[in-house]
Amino acid sequence: MSAAQTEAERTLAALFESRSASFTKAPIDAARADAFRRFAANGLPHRRVEAYKYTDLKARLRRLPEPAGPADNARVAATLAAHPPLQEGATRVLIANGRYHGAIGETIGGIRIASLLGEGAETEGVGTLVAASDDPLTLANVGLFEGGVSIHVDAPSARPLEIVHVANDESLVMGRIAVFVAPGASANVVERVIGGRDAVLNTLAELTIAEGARVDWIRIADGASEASTDLSSLHVRVAERGRLEHLTVSTGLGLARAQAFAHVAGDEADVNFRAATVAIGKRHADNTLVLRHDALNSTSSEVFRSAVGDGGTAIVQGRILVAPGAQKTDARMMSNALFLDETGEVVNKPELEIFADDVQCGHGATSGDLDEEMVFYLRARGVPEVSARRLLAEAFVVEALERVTDEALQDKLADHLRGALDVMGGKTWS
Amino acid sequence: MLSIENLHASVEDGESTREILKGLDLEIWPGEVHAIMGPNGAGKSTLGHIIAGKDGYDVTEGTISFNDENLLEMAPEERAAAGIFLAFQYPVEVPGVATMTFLKAALNAQREARGEKALSTPEFMKAVKTAADKLGVKQEMLRRPINVGFSGGEKKRNEIMQMALLQPKLAVLDETDSGLDIDALRIVSEGVNSLRSPERSFLVITHYQRLLDYIVPDHVHVLAGGRIVRSGGPELAKELEERGYAEFLEAA
Ligand SMILES: Nc1ncnc2c1ncn2[C@@H]1O[C@H](COP(=O)(O)OP(=O)(O)O)[C@@H](O)[C@H]1O
Ligand SMILES: [Mg+2]
Numbered sequence: 001m002s003a004a005q006t007e008a009e010r011t012l013a014a015l016f017e018s019r020s021a022s023f024t025k026a027p028i029d030a031a032r033a034d035a036f037r038r039f040a041a042n043g044l045p046h047r048r049v050e051a052y053k054y055t056d057l058k059a060r061l062r063r064l065p066e067p068a069g070p071a072d073n074a075r076v077a078a079t080l081a082a083h084p085p086l087q088e089g090a091t092r093v094l095i096a097n098g099r100y101h102g103a104i105g106e107t108i109g110g111i112r113i114a115s116l117l118g119e120g121a122e123t124e125g126v127g128t129l130v131a132a133s134d135d136p137l138t139l140a141n142v143g144l145f146e147g148g149v150s151i152h153v154d155a156p157s158a159r160p161l162e163i164v165h166v167a168n169d170e171s172l173v174m175g176r177i178a179v180f181v182a183p184g185a186s187a188n189v190v191e192r193v194i195g196g197r198d199a200v201l202n203t204l205a206e207l208t209i210a211e212g213a214r215v216d217w218i219r220i221a222d223g224a225s226e227a228s229t230d231l232s233s234l235h236v237r238v239a240e241r242g243r244l245e246h247l248t249v250s251t252g253l254g255l256a257r258a259q260a261f262a263h264v265a266g267d268e269a270d271v272n273f274r275a276a277t278v279a280i281g282k283r284h285a286d287n288t289l290v291l292r293h294d295a296l297n298s299t300s301s302e303v304f305r306s307a308v309g310d311g312g313t314a315i316v317q318g319r320i321l322v323a324p325g326a327q328k329t330d331a332r333m334m335s336n337a338l339f340l341d342e343t344g345e346v347v348n349k350p351e352l353e354i355f356a357d358d359v360q361c362g363h364g365a366t367s368g369d370l371d372e373e374m375v376f377y378l379r380a381r382g383v384p385e386v387s388a389r390r391l392l393a394e395a396f397v398v399e400a401l402e403r404v405t406d407e408a409l410q411d412k413l414a415d416h417l418r419g420a421l422d423v424m425g426g427k428t429w430s
Numbered sequence: 431m432l433s434i435e436n437l438h439a440s441v442e443d444g445e446s447t448r449e450i451l452k453g454l455d456l457e458i459w460p461g462e463v464h465a466i467m468g469p470n471g472a473g474k475s476t477l478g479h480i481i482a483g484k485d486g487y488d489v490t491e492g493t494i495s496f497n498d499e500n501l502l503e504m505a506p507e508e509r510a511a512a513g514i515f516l517a518f519q520y521p522v523e524v525p526g527v528a529t530m531t532f533l534k535a536a537l538n539a540q541r542e543a544r545g546e547k548a549l550s551t552p553e554f555m556k557a558v559k560t561a562a563d564k565l566g567v568k569q570e571m572l573r574r575p576i577n578v579g580f581s582g583g584e585k586k587r588n589e590i591m592q593m594a595l596l597q598p599k600l601a602v603l604d605e606t607d608s609g610l611d612i613d614a615l616r617i618v619s620e621g622v623n624s625l626r627s628p629e630r631s632f633l634v635i636t637h638y639q640r641l642l643d644y645i646v647p648d649h650v651h652v653l654a655g656g657r658i659v660r661s662g663g664p665e666l667a668k669e670l671e672e673r674g675y676a677e678f679l680e681a682a
Contacts, residue, residue: 371522372485373522374522374524376484376485376506376522377518377521377522377524377576378524378527378532378535378536379483379505379506379507379510380482380483380484380506380507380509380510380515380516380518381510381515381532381536381540381592381596382507382510382511382536382537382539382540382543382596383507383532383535383536383539384505384507384539385505385506385507387535387539388507391527391531391532391535392524392526392527394526395524395525395526395527395575396526398526399525399526
């Protein structure tokens with residue numbers, strides 16, 4: 001690294017040194033050195049790196065907490081018990097301090113779950129989707145991850161999965177996930193982080209959606225404290241007639257950057273991204289999407305809804321690339337931000353790069369206050385002003401949940417978002 | 431019940447200020463139905479908005495009292511709880527807020543403000559069903575976000591359904607007839623007529639006489655140039671229908 005290396009970058013370099021001692025000859029380990037070298041060449045991304053212009057990680061993460069060791073079983077069990085799964089009957093896949101906690105090579109209801117490292121590890125195909133990535137967070141995880149899971153879904157699965165990340169307070173954690181959904185199969189995933197005050201997570205997920213497969217994936221980034229950092233990168237490849245329904249729910253405190261790199265590789269695929277963000281107070285919520293259409297007759301849509309107030313920041317960067325030959329692509333992106341008071345900050349940066357001529361693409365972005373005509377309509381019927389504004393703000397963010405098909409889950413997420421808006425208290429609603 | 435004296439109101443129109451109401455007087459007693467007619471742009475909706483408490487109008491002179499309270503000092507929600515209801519000329523679409531959720535919030539907020547007990551869910555459902563059935567508002571519409579995707583006529587019916595549910599003391603109906611076909615007009619008028627009572631008053635704003643065949647008013651006023659320029663009985667509406675507003679425009 002250069003002379004301007006920060007303490008955080010030195011921590012990462014030292015971590016690589018110590019972890020590399022135990023690297024095996026397995027391909028997954030072989031990729032680490034190259035990835036870390038590429039990460040280290042530029043270090044943590046800063047504001048002069050275009051994709052990180054609004055989320056300067058070099059400045060925000062001057063120093064990092066200590067890497068966590070293996071998690072304490074009793075504490076993990078207590079944490080889990082305190083937070084039941086969001087979906088009834090969900091199979092929980094636990095990643096504690098970055099390491100898979102579960103039986104080795106477990107098979108539950110047509111879903112095969114294995115560790116990425118150690119005894120019984122299953123790593124075939126892992127790394128394929130990130131091999132060409134130059135995203136620094138992705139490279140750091142590929143170089144440094146301490147463990148994780150591979151999940152194979154081979155059939156239409158009725159049972160939902162809940163991937164839970166648990167991290168020690170004030171620790172550095174880099175868990176990794178690889179999910180393979182076989183042709184015609186379907187998976188229904190909720191991914192969430194529980195606890196981890198002041199922890200820094202840099203999570204990587206690879207999702208392979210085969211022909212005709214369908215995945216519903218909801219990621220909940222609910223920051224536990226002002227100093228907590230939740231960085232996540234999802235790399236997804238969608239084959240012919242594949243379908244992805246993705247939703248990010250971003251609430252709480254601290255720094256969150258949810259990245260998705262989506263590759264529409266097969267014809268007639270359909271991918272939909274939604275994001276509901278409540279950024280109130282000491283919250284910097286970044287949703288960054290890079291979507292590449294490489295096939296015929298595919299559709300994609302994005303709706304980002306962000307409510308900001310009390311100094312909170314919401315960043316939405318969405319880049320859609322339509323490759324030459326990706327004819328009949330239909331791609332639509334919309335980002336709407338709502339100011340809850342005068343102190344929030346919003347960046348909307350939609351980009352379209354279109355190299356095919358027979359396509360339908362569009363994007364739009366708005367940011368503004370609540371519509372006073374709507375506020376008056378509710379008040380004229382007797383709803384007090386504070387409640388009227390509150391109801392409208394809730395409706396604004398909750399609309400991003402429109403594609404959640406499980407109604408009970410949709411209700412819970414809506415309640416969660418309402419709770420996040422509670423943080424404004426009485427003080428700024430009026 | 432409602433007493434308006436010498437009401438002057440203006441709006442900011444770009445750089446300049448424009449006076450819209452220029453000394454309007456109106457007195458409505460309990461149980462009365464008053465109609466206000468007038469040409470487009472006369473200030474009819476402005477009057478309705480000011481009664482309901484909408485921002486953006488500057489009342490520079492005059493008073494409005496409602497059951498001896500100074501209406502102009504009350505917030506819109508306080509006016510609603512006191513019994514004022516405005517059926518909007520252009521009902522607003524509110525995406526994301528289910529009509530049912532909204533009605534419950536509105537009804538119970540009004541009850542709370544009046545010191546009454548909130549309705550239980552079954553009581554509320556029953557009250558809504560009664561009002562909705564009366565106005566031919568389908569249950570499916572109640573589950574949809576407020577007015578979103580409703581036709582013009584459906585929106586108007588939805589307004590009167592809300593009135594039937596909220597049971598106000600004074601209802602201001604702002605061009606409720608516009609956008610209604612003849613069947614809907616009949617349904618809406620029946621909804622209004624069934625609510626007529628010795629305690630409840632109506633201010634029916636309309637551009638056309640047609641509505642007043644169904645909702646027969648006690649008094650008819652002509653609003654032109656920001657003032658009530660003529661008042662009379664139901665026959666005045668017929669006269670206006672024949673002669674138009676031209677003479678009042680000149681007078682104004
Ligand atoms: N907020 C406003 N800003 C500027 N002009 C307004 C505003 N509201 C109403 N006006 C003007 O005031 C006049 C009266 O409007 P309105 O009360 O809607 O008339 P009516 O309902 O009788 O057709 C019109 O000329 C209209 O353009
Ligand atoms: Mg009008």
